[in-house]
Amino acid sequence: MTPALSRTEDTIAAIATPPGPGAIGVIKVSGPEAEHILRQIFRPARPREQFESHRLYYGHIVDPETGEPVDEVLVALMRAPRSYTREDVLEIYAHSGYRVLSRILSLVFSAGARPAEPGEFTRRAFLNGRIDLVQAEAIQEIITARSDSALRLALGQLSGKLSERIRRIREILVELLAVTEAAVDFPEEDLEILSPEEMRGRLSAEVLSPLEELIRAADEGRVFREGIAVVLAGRPNVGKSSLLNALLKEERAIVTPVPGTTRDVIEETAQIGGLPVRLIDTAGLRETLDEVEAIGVELARKKLSAADVVVFLVDGSREPEEEDRKLYQEIQGRPHLVAVNKIDIAGEENLSAWRRFFPEEPVFISARKGTGLSELSRRIFEVVVGDGPVEPPETAPNLRQKAACERAAGAVKRALSLLASPEPLPELLAIELREALSALSEITGEVTTEDLLDRIFSTFCIGK
Ligand SMILES: Nc1nc2c(ncn2[C@@H]2O[C@H](COP(=O)(O)OP(=O)(O)OP(=O)(O)O)[C@@H](O)[C@H]2O)c(=O)[nH]1
Ligand SMILES: [Mg+2]
Numbered sequence: 001m002t003p004a005l006s007r008t009e010d011t012i013a014a015i016a017t018p019p020g021p022g023a024i025g026v027i028k029v030s031g032p033e034a035e036h037i038l039r040q041i042f043r044p045a046r047p048r049e050q051f052e053s054h055r056l057y058y059g060h061i062v063d064p065e066t067g068e069p070v071d072e073v074l075v076a077l078m079r080a081p082r083s084y085t086r087e088d089v090l091e092i093y094a095h096s097g098y099r100v101l102s103r104i105l106s107l108v109f110s111a112g113a114r115p116a117e118p119g120e121f122t123r124r125a126f127l128n129g130r131i132d133l134v135q136a137e138a139i140q141e142i143i144t145a146r147s148d149s150a151l152r153l154a155l156g157q158l159s160g161k162l163s164e165r166i167r168r169i170r171e172i173l174v175e176l177l178a179v180t181e182a183a184v185d186f187p188e189e190d191l192e193i194l195s196p197e198e199m200r201g202r203l204s205a206e207v208l209s210p211l212e213e214l215i216r217a218a219d220e221g222r223v224f225r226e227g228i229a230v231v232l233a234g235r236p237n238v239g240k241s242s243l244l245n246a247l248l249k250e251e252r253a254i255v256t257p258v259p260g261t262t263r264d265v266i267e268e269t270a271q272i273g274g275l276p277v278r279l280i281d282t283a284g285l286r287e288t289l290d291e292v293e294a295i296g297v298e299l300a301r302k303k304l305s306a307a308d309v310v311v312f313l314v315d316g317s318r319e320p321e322e323e324d325r326k327l328y329q330e331i332q333g334r335p336h337l338v339a340v341n342k343i344d345i346a347g348e349e350n351l352s353a354w355r356r357f358f359p360e361e362p363v364f365i366s367a368r369k370g371t372g373l374s375e376l377s378r379r380i381f382e383v384v385v386g387d388g389p390v391e392p393p394e395t396a397p398n399l400r401q402k403a404a405c406e407r408a409a410g411a412v413k414r415a416l417s418l419l420a421s422p423e424p425l426p427e428l429l430a431i432e433l434r435e436a437l438s439a440l441s442e443i444t445g446e447v448t449t450e451d452l453l454d455r456i457f458s459t460f461c462i463g464k
Contacts, residue, residue, distance in 0.1 A: 011037070012116035012124075013108045015101050016091075016463035025096030027104055028463060030121055033112040034088035035077060040064050040111040041104075042075055042092075053079040061092065061104050070107065071100050085121055086128035119460025123453060126445060133445030133456070134163045137398060140460055141225070146269055147276035149224040149392045162395040163444050165210065169408075170440050172206045177433040183426040200419045203412055207436070211409045214397050218405070220385075221396020223308075227269060227276030228384050231303045233331065234313035235323060236260050236284025239341040242367035243313060244268070244281040247377075253281050260284060263296035265303055272377045280307070285327055309383045310336040311376070316346035316364070320357040328358070337379050338362040344369045400456075401443045408439035 011031025017024070029037055038051065044059040051057065056076050060069045074093040083089035094104055109115070119140075126136045138157035145151040156162075179194050194202075232240040236259030244253050244266065253266050266281040280303055283296030304310055310331050314324055328338075340346070340354045344366040354362060363379050365372035397405055415432035418424045441447035 011113040012120055013037075013105060013113035014116040014121075014463035015105060017096060017101075019098060020096070022096035024093050025101045027092040027094065027101065027108060028116075028121060029090040029092075029108055029113055030083070030085045030087045030116075030124060031113065032088060034090040035079075037108055037111040037113060038075060038077060038090050041107045042073075043069075051077045053077060053082065061094065061107065063107060064111070070103050071095055073104075081128075081130075084130075085124040086130045087124060116462055117457075118462050119457030119464060120462075122460060122464055123457045126453075132160075132163050133448065134166075134401065134443060135160065136445075137400075137456060139464065141398070143461070143464065146227060147224065147271050148274045150276060153221055153224055153392045153396055156395055162214075162397060162401070165214065165395060166440050166443050169207055169210055170437060172202065173433055173437050173440070176202065176207075177430060177437065180426050180430045180433060184430060187426075196419045196424055200416055203416055203419070208409060208412045208416070211405050211412065214395070214405050215402055215409065217393040217395060218397040218399070218402035220393045221398075223384060224275060224392040224396070225398070227278050228308040228380070229278045229280060229306060230309050230311060230380055231280045231282060231300075231307035232311050232313060233282055233285060233300060233304060233327075235315070235327065236286055238284070238313045238315040239367045240284065240313050241266070241281050243311075243339075243341065243365070244279055246367045246370055246373060247272070247279055260286075260288065260290065260293050263293050265296075265299050272380070275381070277380070285330075286323070304331065304334060308335060309380050310334050311380070312336055312338050313341050314338070314354060314362075315342055316340040316351055316354060317342045319350055319353055324357070335383050337383055339372075339376060340364050341367055343371060397443070404439045404443045408436040411435040411439065 009032065011029060011033035013027065013029040016026040016028040035051065041061050041064060042057070042059055043062050044057050048057075054076065056074050058074055059072075061071050061073050062069050071094045076091045076093075078084075078089040078091070080087050080089075092104060092108075094100055122131075122136050122139055125131050126133060131139075135158050138154045141154035142151060142158065145154055176194070176199060179199070232243055234240055237257070241253035241255045241262050245251050245255065248268055248270050252268055254261055260283070262281060262283050264283070268279050270277050270279055282300030282303055283293060285297055285300060288294050288297060312328065312331050314320070338358050338360060340351065340362045343351065343364045351364070363372055363376045365376055411432045415429055415436070418429050418432065438447055442452070
């Protein structure tokens with residue numbers, strides 16, 4: 001199925017800016033009726049016959065039925081194909097505010113447009129061949145980026161870095177498939193253009209390893225996109241909520257000297273060192289008869305298993321106890337680090353006791369005074385991404401793209417094992433190579449289904 005050929009005949013419109021009062025609100029219109037709609041509802045300050053493409057015009061939106069002005073606006077018409085969707089696009093820059101924007105939008109609808117579905121503008125840009133599917137997804141990632149590094153990654157995808165790599169791999173597959181199909185078509189000619197050994201060499205060096213590199217990069221990229229989940233865990237009253245607040249620089253969680261203050265899971269995103277970090281504060285771990293607190297403790301234990309890093313916090317102003325040992329045992333086997341808190345009031349004796357208590361090097365901090373927090377951040381990254389510089393990979397497939405890479409890699413591996421057999425059948429080989437090709441085509445969108453497109457674009461906002 002090649003949707004690139006399907007044409008969109010109707011004209012769509014939506015408010016493109018987020019709801020709420022603001023300096024400007026934008027209404028976007030795309031499709032063949034764009035200019036006609038403009039002529040019906042826009043009264044330029046200076047009367048004119050023609051609207052040039054890519055120019056701003058000042059004037060008023062008026063209700064064509066009553067002649068009543070609705071708002072003072074700027075408008076721009078971007079004629080096909082030099083527009084976001086490659087169709088005629090009209091943008092109206094109005095005052096922002098729900099009433100005025102919805103009024104203008106309803107005039108646009110009466111003049112011949114219909115409401116856009118989520119992601120429909122970008123979907124049209126894809127269907128009209130202006131961007132490929134990787135770039136369409138990158139646009140969504142740019143909008144939702146939660147950190148500078150996630151943004152950088154998305155901009156890289158938008159500029160076509162991933163698409164380019166996929167294209168290179170596909171070219172080689174196409175070449176190898178052509179040779180294989182020649183062998184299917186002319187078996188008697190004994191075409192030894194490429195020996196099975198050569199074929200294996202090229203497949204594994206030029207197809208399989210770049211694919212495997214992309215799959216690895218996807219895992220690395222996940223950290224930059226989704227952020228790392230850091231769970232703050234420990235006994236009641238050790239200062240977990242204080243640490244959450246200190247890292248967020250905001251009084252987010254309730255802090256009291258009463259053990260068992262936090263009963264719910266509190267989750268907030270912070271940006272630390274350019275990376276999105278999901279900080280998760282939990283109820284202090286202890287046996288408790290309090291029903292509500294017990295549920296909190298259970299939730300806390302659940303969060304431990306989903307953590308990229310557990311920060312095991314202890315109270316440095318007290319001596320280590322048996323209970324600390326038990327909990328420390330509990331987090332063994334999970335990626336973790338140990339932080340000794342309250343060093344501002346801890347005596348040297350207790351601190352040495354904690355140093356001896358842990359077989360690993362703890363970080364010494366004071367959540368109250370904000371001491372040691374940058375060292376703590378550094379150690380958190382060390383656990384997740386090693387001690388290299390915290391840099392996102394140049395390109396990183398998202399989950400969908402990674403799954404397609406894996407399917408392609410699977411087919412290539414089967415092709416390789418066919419080639420290792422004594423008399424490899426070119427017919428079978430061709431099947432695997434075609435399978436690999438089709439998986440890769442799904443990434444950039446040369447081959448897609450309506451289902452796939454629906455799934456991708458429905459995650460967009462209306463107006464994008
Ligand atoms: N001196 C000092 N006090 C601290 C520090 N961190 C936390 N505290 C105090 O320790 C007490 C408990 O702090 P919380 O942050 O509520 O501790 P918690 O681990 O979240 O406690 P629960 O929610 O009950 O599990 C409060 O009185 C804090 O002010 C610190 O670094 N230094
Ligand atoms: Mg707490």
